[in-house]
Amino acid sequence: MKNVNIFKSGGILTALLISGGLMAQEPQSGTDYVKPFQPEAFRTWSIGVNGGAMYLGSFFGQDDYKGRKTEFGYGAYVKKQILPSFGLQADYFRGKLSANTSHLNGxxxxxxxxxxxxxxxxxxSISGNFTFANINFRQRQSVIQPYATVGAGMAEYRPTYTxxxxxxxxxHNIPELIIPVGAGVKFRVTDGVNLDLGYKVTFVNSDNIDGYTRGVNDKYSYAHAGLEFALGDNRKPQLASHNIVSDIERDYSGRYDQLKSELDEQKQKNxxxxxxxxxxLVDTDKDGVVDLFDKCPGTPAGTAVDGSGCPLPERKPDVKVYITEEDKKVVAEAIKNLEFDFAKATIRESSFASLTRVADLLKSKNFSLKLAGHTDDVGSAASNTKLSKARAESVKQFLVSRGANASRIEATGYGEDQPIASNKTEEGRQQNRRVEFTLF
Structure with a gap:
């Protein structure tokens, strides 16, 4: 009975160690990040040795004898970790069972x-090993690994009874089927060594391991301590103690920070x-010709100027002119060929020829022209209005640079407010990105 109390106390202490360890895990130094989904980056094979106390029955009761003795047992195993929480384990064990009190239990x-x-x-035996509490966002490596095992195998034993x-x-020697079921906790001592404390109950498919048969199959217990050694490159972490979820979180955070940095850099360039x-686009003297093309800066306010920003000679009476179909074709061709650089107000060179013909038309017939810039709804409304205005101004400055009268050209930006097609399709958005020309 004294031995039974000792092992009950030991079991309570082990339970306290497990619960206390789960509440106070601390990450250790060493390799704590592996790029997700790289199984070759881990150590998955390990070997272990252990020794401890074995006795008839289980922690929760005895079998046929009250006076069971505590004997010594020892074992070893090879384990292959398949997933962070599951592995296969091949165990070998031997030991002894005995009792010296003849009274039947109960x-x-x-x-x-x-x-x-x-x-x-x-x-x-071959057992499945289920590891718990290694999926934790706060720790990169689990210091404490609670586990449970269940498996099946064979044993050979020889009873001697008085x-x-x-x-x-x-x-005689008796071979028998066994079912081992266990639980325990491993403490990561170093990156490649674990301290293993466990308790296992082995169910025997017979009722003769103690030399007495009464119709209830026997079982025996093994409470042990041991060491587990990870095999392979010591620069790699153990799969059983590694936090895969933490790797995914860190990889995502790194990619997010990189993309954010690139976006900030692009915003600065823009x-x-x-x-x-x-x-x-600065026009200091407000004469309608930007300083870049103004050959007569400082023109008094209200002075009519030509395309170079210089005062026009005294204006002759306007001669009434008519817009012909040919004039309309020139403008339509310019609209059709008008292209800008992506998200900019820079006119592409392919549009220069048709715009030059519009400038010639304005000069020869003294037409007035209204330019209306429009965009699709991609981006903010404020930025779209600004871009549409800038594009209309770019067309105006081009025409002025080719000799058109700046005072007869009006440039306005409407942004995304006046679509002519649906913005839900690429074709519709392309139609909405336009500059309209209106002769009068």
Whole structure:
């Protein structure tokens, strides 16, 4: 009974270690990041050795004998970790079982045997090992790894028992099917070594391991301590203790920071281009010709100027002119060929020829022209209005640079407010990105 109390106390202490460890895990140094979905970056094979106390029955009760003894057992295993939370484990074990009190468990009367001693020559099994608590956003590597195992295998043992009359019987070697079920906790000592504390109950598919048969299959327990050694490159982390979810989170954060940095850099470049473009549209004397093309800066307010910003000679009476179909074709051709650089107000060279013909038309017939810039709805309304105005101004400055009268050209930007097609399709958005020419 004294030994039973010792092992019950030990089991309670192990439970406290597990619960306390789960509440106070601390990350260790070493390799703590692996690019997600790289199985070759981990150590997945390991070996372990252990030793400890074994006895008939389980932590929750005895089998056929009250006076069971605590004996020594030892074992070893090879494990292949397949997933962070699951692995396959091949175990080898041997030990001894014995009892020296003849009274049957749960009954007052003595059984037919006074004592027994069974040599467990060997036990071999294959088990699934389920690891818990290693998926944690706060720790890159789990320091404590609670686990559970269940498997199946074979054992060979030979009981020796003494009857109440004093006769000793040595049985033959008996092979039998076993079902081992266990639980425990591993403490990561270093990147490649774990301290293993566990408890296992092995269910035997017979009722003769203690030399006495009463119709209820026997079982025995093994409480052990041992060491597990990870095999392979010591620069790689163990898969069983590594936090895959944390790797994914860190990889996402890194990609987000990189993209944000690139976006900020692009915004800065765009701002520089916008500032440079705005400087080219400055018209200090407000005569309708930007300073870049103004050959007569400082013209008094209200003075009519030509395309170079110089005062026009005294204006002759207007001669009434008519817009012909040919004139309309010139304007339509210019609209059709008008192209800008993407998201900019820079006119492409392919549009120069048709715009030059419009400038010639304005000069020869003294027409007035209204330019109306429009955009699709991609982007903010404020930026679209600004872009449409800038594009209309660019067309005006081009025509003025070819000799057209700046005072007869009006440039207005309407942004995305006046679509002529649906903005839900690329074709519709292309139609909405336009500059309209109106002769009068």
């Amino acid at each position: 009954q007052d009367q003595a059984g037919p045997n006074a004592s027994f001693s069974t040599d467990l020559h060997w036990a071999a 009857s109440t009359a004093g006769a000793t019987t040595v049985s 701002q520089q281009l916008e500032d440079k473009f705005n400087k080219t």
